[in-house]
Amino acid sequence: MALLRSQRPQAVLFACGMNSVRSPMAAGLFRHFFGRTYVGSAGVRKGELDPFAVAAMEEFGLDIAKHKPITFEELEDWEGLNFDLIVTLAPEAHHKALELTRTNAAEVEYWPTPDPTAIEGTREQRMDAYRGVRDQLSRRIRERFREQAGGNE
Numbered sequence: 001m002a003l004l005r006s007q008r009p010q011a012v013l014f015a016c017g018m019n020s021v022r023s024p025m026a027a028g029l030f031r032h033f034f035g036r037t038y039v040g041s042a043g044v045r046k047g048e049l050d051p052f053a054v055a056a057m058e059e060f061g062l063d064i065a066k067h068k069p070i071t072f073e074e075l076e077d078w079e080g081l082n083f084d085l086i087v088t089l090a091p092e093a094h095h096k097a098l099e100l101t102r103t104n105a106a107e108v109e110y111w112p113t114p115d116p117t118a119i120e121g122t123r124e125q126r127m128d129a130y131r132g133v134r135d136q137l138s139r140r141i142r143e144r145f146r147e148q149a150g151g152n153e
Contacts, residue, residue: 008037008145009037009083009084009085009107010037010038010084011037011038011039011040011082011083011084011085012030012037012038012039012040012083012084012085012086012087013039013040013041013042013075013081013083013085013086013087013106014026014027014030014039014040014041014042014086014087014089015041015042015043015044015072015086015087015088015089015090015093015096015097016041016043016044016088016089016090016093016113017043017044017045017047017090017092017093017115018043018044018045018046018047018069019041019042019043019046019047019069019070019071020043020047020048020049020050020053020069021050021052021053021115021116021117021130021133022089022090022113022115022133022137023041023042023043023089023093024041024049024053024064024067024069025053025056025057025064025133025134025137026041026087026089026137026141027039027040027041027064027067028057028062028063028064028067029060029062029134029137029138029141030141030145032062033141033142033145034141034145040075040079040083041067041070042070042071042072042074042075043069043070043071043072043093044071044072044090044092044093044096045071046069046070046071046074047069048069049064049065049067049068049069050117050130052116052117052126052127052130053116053130055127055130056127056130056131056133056134057134059131059134060134060138072096072097072100076100081100081101081104081106083106084105084106084107085106085107085108085109086101086106086107086108086109087108087109087110087111088108088109088110088111089111089112089113089137090112090113090115091112094108094110109144111137111140113133113136113137114129114132114133114136116129116130116132116133
């Protein structure tokens with residue numbers, strides 16, 4: 001049975017390319033806003049947690065420094081892909097999620113999100129790119145899940 005957009009998911013997975021910037025930021029924000037719903041994050045490949053992502057989230061009062069990047073395959077092996085909703089933040093993650101969900105009932109939503117690692121310049125210019133991603137994800141998460149939050153924000 002498909003998850004209706006008006007239903008509150010029981011478990012949400014955020015996914016991106018390397019599980020080092022966008023998906024850990026999104027999972028941290030979701031956990032902050034809607035802590036009673038299970039949330040995870042994964043990537044197509046595994047990278048290293050990005051220190052700029054950690055710094056941008058610290059500015060928001062959230063600590064993601066202990067996040068350990070994992071791949072879809074590792075997540076599936078360790079705890080399964082038992083999610084009602086998979087939110088993909090990069091094209092490669094979207095394709096991978098669609099491939100993996102052919103045999104289960106998880107819904108997949110694609111939220112195109114810029115990759116802040118592509119920005120060069122001063123530390124402040126780079127931080128601005130990460131802040132922009134953090135703020136975009138924060139708005140999108142609150143808008144998408146507000147109806148199901150039951151005033152929990």
